[in-house]
Amino acid sequence: EAGVAQSPRYKIIEKRQSVAFWCNPISGHATLYWYQQILGQGPKLLIQFQNNGVVDDSQLPKDRFSAERLKGVDSTLKIQPAKLEDSAVYLCASSSTRDSPRHYGYTFGSGTRLTVV
């Protein structure tokens, strides 16, 4: 099966600019996650979707970050305006939801490395 696709791979922007990331999960995976990984740290959850509905966005900085998942497939994550501390790798993951959703592990994409200067 095809993996989780993410684009772009790299992005450099100036602070206060806006940026968007795209993710296409594994076909049939209803659950999609966006994680932020700062250098030297483990990934931290930003938002979780089940189909096109939000399950958990408690750690999403909603004053500057937004995400959507139209039609329950592709997802975009946007930052506007970006700050220096947003420099990180943004990872998208998907998970199967057959039977018991929590029973399955994650499959990650390659990530987008964002540098804010």
Next chain:
Amino acid sequence: KQEVTQIPAALSVPEGENLVLNCSFTDSAIYNLQWFRQDPGKGLTSLLLIQSSQREQTSGRLNASLDKSSGRSTLYIAASQPGDSATYLCAVRDNYGQNFVFGPGTRLSVLP
């Protein structure tokens, strides 16, 4: 709130050694645990997924064990190779949450 730690933060070993990476979690009421590998500048690759009812999982030279009562998991790598050099992360999904909480990772270097 679940917290996950990994010791050591970094490890350097000569090729051929057997090694153990440790993962600890504060809340033992977990649903499952997943080990990942991350190469520099890349995404995470899944290695092993252990359900709470299991005590271990094996894949090739890798063996992951789970001791819920003590809040620990170990990843055993047999006969290490330079190609095993990467950061290894463990992630825990507890009984209350939908998603995984990650540890900070152990950076492994296997020297030829």
